[in-house]
Amino acid sequence: MRRLPIFFVLDVSESMIGEPLRRMEQGIEQIVSTLRQDPHSLETVFISLIAFAGKAKAITPLIDLVSFYPPKMPVGGGTALGEALDVLMEQIETKVEKTTYEKRGDWEPVVFLITDGKPTDNPSKAVQRWRTEFASRASMVAITLGTNADMQVLGQLTENVLALENSTEEDFRKFIEWVSASVRAQSQKVEVEGKTGGVSLEKAESSGMTVVDNVDTFAVTDPDFVVLTGKCSKNKKPYLLKYARSKTDGISFIKTQHFGLEGAFALDEGYFEWSSETTTQESVNTSALDGVPPCPQCGNPTSFAICECQRLLCLDSTGLATCPWCSKSLQFDMSGGGGNFDVNRGQG
Ligand SMILES: [Zn+2]
Ligand SMILES: [Zn+2]
Structure with a gap:
């Protein structure tokens, strides 16, 4: 039997924490x-399934639908797109059967690459290798969630670039239905026509996505989220604080620089395994952030x-407290006269 391999390459960077990650998990189950x-x-x-944040790994190597068990999605700091592509190419090389003189191999693989941010590694080598060695024997659809992905890089990988600009539950549901329908269409195609023809983007727009014809003219925006990584001073485990850009009142062309608290999330040590070692220097002033939650680990x-x-x-x-990062003993002034300060942002 010739298999039709479908690869999902999923961005699980910090900015996906909370609602987006839950939707992604449910989306895969739904598909x-x-x-x-x-x-x-x-x-x-x-x-x-290949997940990537600061690190990339195949969390589910190629498996049939009946045996598939939905994994829990990890989360980490960083968006190592180059590494994700390397893992993808390695999986295609080792798991997809090539056609030889003696044997007909698997059908051409289909890749859905889903990301919400800009790469934090340098993906150019991996992109080049994809173009020269894989683009002709696999078809890829790149989908950005929101509008702050690096369209140039995605455009180099594939002609099929889609943007899911709205982030409502309903939009995401339609998107997942579109993916399911696309895969189903491919499996019928191989049966009837004996070949795959790449994924058709015909119904993408009616499913709420934007077909990005020209990556150069697509309006890329700044991230709508600030994510900060903390460690609990009691159990030393990590947590994320996610702030979302405040919506402006009325009609305004200027995006506000204020971010309101969206959630505080307790994580386990797995977070560091999925994060890149290098930290970004980008910082945000606390005056731009509204809301201080209690510690999601210990309730402090x-x-x-x-x-x-x-x-x-x-x-x-x-x-x-003793700093759970550097072990320094600390004495904070709790009288409330702290003022504002700069804090390093996560890597998205
Ligand atoms: Zn704590
Ligand atoms: Zn410290």
Whole structure:
């Protein structure tokens, strides 16, 4: 039997924490359960999941629909697109059967690359290798969630670039349905026509996406989120504070520079395994951030104290703590006269 390999290359960087990641997890489950109901797909479709943040890994190597079990998505700091492409190419090389004189191999793989931000590594070598060695024998659709991805890089990888600009639950649901329908169409195509023809973008626009014909003219925006990484001073585990850009009132062409608290998320050590070692120098002033949540790990009243090492930690009411990052003993003034300061942003 010739398999139809479908690769999902999924961005699990910090900015995806919370709602977007939950939707992605549910979306993958939805795609698999939809395809299981289709006899063509059930016979031919094999799925692989590659996740990438600061690091990239195949979290589900190529597997049939019946055996597929939805994995829990990791989260990390960074957007290592180059590394993700390397993992993808390695998976295609080792898991997809090539056609030889003796044997007909698998069908041409289809790749859905889903990202929400700009690469934090240098992907140019991997992009070049994709173009010369893989682009002719795999088809790729690149989808950006929001409008701050690097369109130039995506445009070098594939002609099929889509943007899901709106972020409502309903838009995401339509997007997932479109992906399922596209995979189903491919599996019927191989059965009827004996070949894959690449994914058709015909119905993408009616499914709420923008087909990006010209990557040069697509309006790329600044991120709408600020994500900060802290460590609990009690259990030393990491947490993320996610702030979303405040919506302007009325009609305005100027985006506000204020960010309101969207959530505080407790993480486990796996976060560091998925993060790149290098930290970005980009910082944000605390005056732009509204809202200080309690520590999502231990419940300490503030999750927003900063050490001399420039990192965040949580604090109880005594103001005494040992920095979980650099082990320095700290004494904070809890009288409220702290003022504003710069804090390093996450890598998105
Ligand atoms: Zn804590
Ligand atoms: Zn420190």
